Amino acid sequence: MPTVPILMPQLGESIAEATVVRIDIAIGDVVKADQEVIEVETQKATMGVTTLCQGVVRELNVQEGETYAVGTTLGLLEVEADEVEKTGVETLEAAAEKRVNTAAEEEEKNLHFAVDDDTYEERQPVVEPSVKGLPVPAGVMGAHYISPRMRARMAELGLREADISAVVGTGAGGRVTVQDLEAFLDYIEEWPSSQASPMRLAVADAMRRSWSRPLATVSRPVRLDRALDHRRAQDPKPGLTLYLLRAFALALAEDPASAGFLIGERIVHPRAFDIGVAVQVEDGVVVPVLRNVDSMNLGQLTGAYAEMVDRARRRRLTEDDTRGGIATVTNFGTFGLTNGTPIPLPNETLILGLAAGEKKPIWSKEVEAFVPATEAELAVTFDHRVVDGGGAGLLLARIAELLQSPEKL
Structure with a gap:
């Protein structure tokens, strides 16, 4: 039987x-x-x-x-x-x-001694799915497998794995073969194209390495009225990004492990609260780093930030200006975006983003009525190996709390 x-x-x-x-x-x-x-x-x-x-x-x-x-x-x-x-x-x-x-x-076929091309299949037993809702086979080489021959051809063409994600594989288990790749390249040969700039290639490489980790994003609304009122009374006026930067640094100083990074079985904590600020430049983004943000007030940050952004946009940043950051702040609300999922740099665990502020009717417990208020979405993307959703939520709550006392920043 x-x-x-x-x-x-x-x-x-x-x-x-x-x-x-x-x-x-x-x-x-x-x-x-x-x-x-x-x-x-x-x-x-x-x-x-x-x-x-x-x-x-x-x-x-x-x-x-x-x-x-x-x-x-x-x-x-x-x-x-x-x-x-x-x-x-x-x-x-x-x-x-x-x-x-x-x-x-x-x-x-005399293939018993060679593991070399796209006809090779690893001989493992196929595990049929036997758990409801989890139809995932085990021990089967699929589209993620790249043969040595394929890797050699990709190296010749200067391609990475992410570059062939659009190629439909016809090989065993859905893998992409050299023939599939060549057919795809022939197919797009006559399409309009342009040479990627060194800046765009650098950003692409950083994002590819960043995405090799398990990243997650959580967000919450934050009231901006007090920070905006405080800003109007200052001369020179600090940008809203600096309020966020300062609150971020103070929150991390209270809980340094949130900005730690995982090396083997150790979480390495930051030794200084040097935080980068994403600056949009032509065909890309650069992230100059402001040092010891937890020990600088808003006035000090305003001058240092303006000088750094000016050099960034003139492409005058040095290598020291962009390295050593433990986290990054990005204000994508300047583009009118009301939500977003920023991606941290490969060497950082966290990135904090601020969306565009919007006037909304908010319920006030003091007057027991709806009052107009400016509210924006505050988002943090984190390496889930180091920080969990609850920890990220507490970090956002503390930042939002600090922004309600801008005079202390």
């Missing part, structure tokens, strides 16, 4: 194993298709392993309290031939026959 494995399923992109917490079946039990038979626990959740088809439990290779890798055979089911045909599941016998045929074909 055909046999079908009960496999430890892929439980999420970053999860490689799970611990069995409960076994609900025994040898000889009859189970239905899609029946939850084993409960497993990962670092994030408890989930159920389900069967792929109806059958009789012939073997159990699992114990409660033990941890098993994704793809491990936890048990075997004996199934009827018509059940296999009806559900389309792959039996152990069919999988073994396929491996024998594949090995014979590769021997004929």
Whole structure:
């Protein structure tokens, strides 16, 4: 009688194993298709392993309290031939026959010694999805895999992985082959194009490296009236960005770990509160860094900021002017944007963004009525390995609180 494995399923992109917490079946039990038979626990959740088809439990290779890798055979089911045909599941016998045929074909092609081109497929057992709502196969090389031959061709052309994201792959598992790449390049050959400037290439490289981390963004509204009233009484008038910069520095000084960065198993805390300010220039953005912002008042920051921005727009910044920052502030509200998800630099954990202010009716507890007020969205994007959503929310709340006392900034 055909046999079908009960496999430890892929439980999420970053999860490689799970611990069995409960076994609900025994040898000889009859189970239905899609029946939850084993409960497993990962670092994030408890989930159920389900069967792929109806059958009789012939073997159990699992114990409660033990941890098993994704793809491990936890048990075997004996199934009827018509059940296999009806559900389309792959039996152990069919999988073994396929491996024998594949090995014979590769021997004929003399590929047993070479792992070199787009015809190569890693021979791993396919794990059929057996957790509801998580149809993710494990152990299968897909479109993310780039063969050595493909990498060599990309190197010749000066291309990175992100550059081929638009190419549809026709290779095994959906991978992009050299032929796919060449066809795509021929297809766009006659399209209008322009040479990317060194500034644009630098920004692209920084964003590509930034996005290699798990980034998340949270936001909340903030009242700006008090900061705007305070600004009108100053001479010279500090920009709203400086109020944000100063509040950000003070909040981080109270909780330096929020701006730390992860190196191996250590979180390295900042030794100084040097914060960058995103400045829009022709065909890109530069981020000059203001030093020791936590120890400077608004008046001191105003002069230093104006001089730095002037040099940035004249392309007169030195390398020292743009390195060593622990975080960045960006005021994308100057472009009329009411929301956004800024991306931190690769060497920074945080970036704080301010959207455009809007006049809104806000309920006042003091007068028990709606009053006109200027409100804007305040957003922080963070490296989720270092900061969680709750911590980011508390940081935003503290910044918003500090902005309500601009005279102390």
